[in-house]
Amino acid sequence: MARPTMEDVAARAGVSRALVSLVMRGSPKVSAARRAAVLTAAAELGYSPHAMARSLASRTSHVLGVMVSDLHNPFWAEVVDGLDGHARAAGFELVINTGGRSPARERRALRSLTSFRPAGIALLGPVVPSPAITAAADIPLVLISRSSRLSTVDTVNDDGRAGSALAVDHLVALGHRHIVHIDGGTGSQAAPRRTGYRLAMARYGLAPRVVHGEYTEAAGAAAIRALRRPFTAVIAANDLNAVGVLSALAEAGLRVPADVSVVGYDNTWLAALRHIGLTTIDQPRAEMGRLAASALISRVRGERTKPVRHLLRPTLVTRATTGPPPAPDPMP
Structure with a gap:
């Protein structure tokens, strides 16, 4: 079955497509009765607005791009968890791709993300050369586990x-x-x-x-x-x-x-x-993701222009793989 459209919702609710669009954008110009009719029709049809299309139509994106350097490293999964939780709470969705620890592939991945016209992009452990980051810095960027001197780029690192x-x-x-x-x-x-x-x-x-x-x-x-x-x-x-x-x-x-x-x-x-x-x-890890999302969103909302440079203090966790060195062999 084809994905339901705004036209389908409009027909079910007996209203215009333009009114459905207003409801989906949360416009206060719609009466409570018509809003309820549209939302009921959308629920019955299983309709949900497409994030990319909504961004293009409204010219206001609620999508954050995330490029992960290495999907095989569980560290990044835990960072993304923190990033995703904060972003969703603020009304943003994530689009994720990977650079595979390859500078050339990361450059292509970054270009691909920018084609979605996201509100901002988080680069997790990037190895892409600095000029590629500079070229993309016309939109809000945050780097995790990578330093930058660009005033338009925020960073989150551990020491x-x-x-x-x-x-x-x-x-x-x-x-x-x-x-x-x-x-x-x-x-x-x-x-x-x-x-x-x-x-x-x-x-x-x-x-x-x-x-x-x-x-x-x-x-x-x-x-x-x-x-x-x-x-x-x-x-x-x-x-x-x-x-x-x-x-x-x-x-x-x-x-x-x-x-x-x-x-x-x-x-x-x-x-x-x-x-x-x-x-x-x-x-x-989760805190690093949260700080990265917060940095991006504050940039997107125009709340600041100066860069943030988070440098977090690591700690030692002692478990079973460390102990005293072996005793020297006894003298013959």
């Missing part, structure tokens, strides 16, 4: 330097000296986390050891397989990366945490699974 330092502090307090960091490569926020690790290691007089990686499970496993000991602890790029680390350590016959301690980053639901029990750095 990656502080987060990595928390991980180093925790491991050093347990007695570790040989701590490896598998980084996120060219991914969003990999650089500040890498810097925070290096600075914290230097503070303790320890030699840093960074292994190039990605925010993926496969990259975590590959890094461990390529690593030579000695190392007694690993700070992974994120929770997904840490799962790959745990898998490769098990393949190598190394026990966690008896032989090697592992720390993740993000504190997703994955880390909290009982059989994983990952010690990790917590980013307030």
